[in-house]
Amino acid sequence: MSDEVMERVSIYQPKQKGLKFPEVRRFASHGEHRQHLKERLVGACRAFALHGLDYGFAGHLTIRDPEFPHLYWTNPMAVHFSQVKLSNLILVDHKGEVIQGSYAVNRAGYVLHAAVHEAHPDIVAMCHAHSVYGTAWAATGRLLDPISQDAAVFFEDHVVIADEGGQVAVEETAGKSVCEYFTGVKAAIHQNHGLLTVSRHSIDDAAFWFIALERCCRQQLLVEASGIKPIMVPPDKARYSREHVGSPYIGWLHFQPLYEQIVATQPDMFN
Secondary structure, three states, rough: HHHHHHHHOOOOOOOOOOOOOOOOOOOOHHHHHHHHHHHHHHHHHHHHOOOOOOOOOEEEEEOOOOOOOOOOEOOOOOOOOOOHHHHHEEEHHHHHHEEOOOOOHHHHHHHHHHHHHHOOOOOOEEEEEHHHHHHHHHHHOOOOOOHHHHHHHOOOEEEOOOOOOOOOOOOOOHHHHHHHHHOOOEEEEEEOEEEEEEEOOOOOHHHHHHHHHHHHHHHHHHHHHHHHOOOOOOOOHHHHHHOOOOOOOHHHHHHHHHHHHHHHHHHHOOO
């Protein structure tokens, strides 16, 4: 995470010393950092499986390599999220060539992720999946409303992409057409397609915010199905919530118990 984010971490640290609390790691080498990122990428894929975010071979998660920023690690093509492990991750360049690994790359994943990674050097991680509620909400072509504290974390921090959402994104022009939308936001609702999240800090918060965004889409669909007009969180309070519970660090922190649960119950992930 950046120094700016690290400065804000102290706000959330327990004031009483000696208590167990997740710590953001520092790394002595690119190799150590790379190993950590790959483990977290596998954990994120397993988390997507736990939350039912799979749909055949659709869905792709990426993390930029810490030493070679023009390369990124991603899940292998046509391998279920629950079966992604360290040994089958692939390293891909911005041209879609597999540099390391024995599996093919998802063409749609390459088109979207490579374009965004290349256009935004600050973005280190990206997640996309054809989730049930996210795809349903994407059909409305609308932003989410700040109907709760959970939804407020995305207030003025997500966009709707209307371009080519209903068309399979296998042409490079499709990826380039969505790049501009990711300036200064952490999430996008791709109309008639699904959800996307990005992070400028870690795969941890990119993955958690995707899970959270899917949950918020479900909540808004439920509220609208009730026919009762919801009470909105006022803009000033929504912004306060976004700043304090919608930060990259909080996303990272939310992911830690999920990751530890997966490590404890799915030891094969490190094979």
